[in-house]
Amino acid sequence: MRLGPVTASADRDAEYFPGVVLETVGGIYQVALDAGSTIQASLRGRLKQELRLGDRVVAGDRVDVARGDDGSLTIEAVHPRRTRLVRAGPGGRKPKVVAANVDRLAAVMAADHPAFRPETADRFLVLGEVCGLEPVLVVNKMDLPGAEALGPALEKRFHAAGYEILLVSVESGRGIPEFRDLLSTGITILAGPSGVGKSSLLNAIAPGLKLRTGEVSRREGRGKHTTVSARLLELPGGGWVVDTPGFSEVEFWSLEPMDMARAFPEFRGLEDECRFRSCTHLHEPDCAVKEALESGAIDASRYASYRQLSSSE
Incomplete structure (x- = not known):
């Protein structure tokens, strides 16, 4: 199998074939190589150990694939994620x-x-x-x-x-x-x-x-x-x-109150007008978001959704 152009690895002991993970099933990773071919690869043992305590390799991950002496293909490195x-x-x-x-x-x-x-x-x-x-x-x-x-x-x-x-x-x-x-x-x-x-x-x-x-x-x-x-x-x-698999609801992990507030675009630009810099827009006085709500500039149902999501954290 011709894998196409290669890039030098960090330790210079091997050459890598860059690509993107398409899907993972049962420890086998389908990877679309930048050269144009699609291959199946396993995860290198060392990488398995490193990822065991962190995130798993998922669809969309940029990876480097190497071919062993026996022809087997393994993912040797995972690139930093943008999102x-x-x-x-x-x-x-x-x-x-x-x-x-x-x-x-x-x-x-x-x-x-x-x-x-x-x-x-x-x-x-x-x-x-x-x-x-x-x-x-x-x-x-x-x-x-x-x-x-x-x-x-x-x-x-x-x-x-x-x-x-x-x-x-x-x-x-x-x-x-x-x-x-x-x-x-x-x-x-x-x-x-x-x-x-x-x-x-x-x-x-x-x-x-x-x-x-x-x-x-x-x-x-x-x-x-x-x-x-x-x-x-x-x-x-x-x-x-x-x-992705269909699911009927989304549950959030532990988020700081301000992180949830930033997820509502209609609140942006108002937080600087609040009396308190750490305003959660829930119970504080002189809150610009609540003032916008009272004036009708912010939809009441959206604000109710924000309150519900904030209280569930």
């Missing part, structure tokens, strides 16, 4: 890195079936903000009856806060060209509850992916998970997307 998409671990465990070096988070919701829940959308958008990604709200299934009635509420709650909103429908084709343009540069992660149509949206812009789509339970309005682990997919025409 990390992190989710809280189950049962109070430490936060878990889902994907690395992601540029934006597309929070995908459905207009209905499952029902649109603004508080859930807030959680995904806040997750993107906290992780340093560009959050965008994508509302799918706009062809369903009553979907257009969401428009004013979306404008008031999300667009006014500074978020880009894409209204799309796989069935009618509405907004699909704009969705394709959104994903045409950098790495985008699709996050959102199961059943909202993330895989269907990807199939609409890249039919060659042939991703499985899940049915939605009529009784509970929840979709069946069709993606087992995060994986990085290259899109025709440019761009990469991280396909």
Whole structure:
């Protein structure tokens, strides 16, 4: 197998083939090498020991691969990450890195079936903000009856806060060209509850992916998970997307109050006007955020979401 151009390793004892991790399954890492080929590699023993106490290697990680004398391919080094998409671990465990070096988070919701829940959308958008990604709200299934009635509420709650909103429908084709343009540069992660149509949206812009789509339970309005682990997919025409398992809610790890406040873009620029530099915008007097709330400059439902998220930390 020809692996292509190499780079010298730090210890000059070997040569590395740089690439990006596409997916990890059972200790085997699928890597797209910069030279153009896709290979499978294992993790070097020393690196396993180093990572045991830290983050695991995930989709989006930049790595260096070496070939042993026996022809085996191993990941020898993991590059520093630009960004990390992190989710809280189950049962109070430490936060878990889902994907690395992601540029934006597309929070995908459905207009209905499952029902649109603004508080859930807030959680995904806040997750993107906290992780340093560009959050965008994508509302799918706009062809369903009553979907257009969401428009004013979306404008008031999300667009006014500074978020880009894409209204799309796989069935009618509405907004699909704009969705394709959104994903045409950098790495985008699709996050959102199961059943909202993330895989269907990807199939609409890249039919060659042939991703499985899940049915939605009529009784509970929840979709069946069709993606087992995060994986990085290259899109025709440019761009990469991280396909993740569907999940119905986002739980946050321990965040400082100011970190949560910074995740609400409509608060930015107001904190300098608060009486206290460490103002949490919850109970302090002379708070510029609460004054903006009272004047109607900040949407009351968004502020309620901020209070709920802050109190859950």
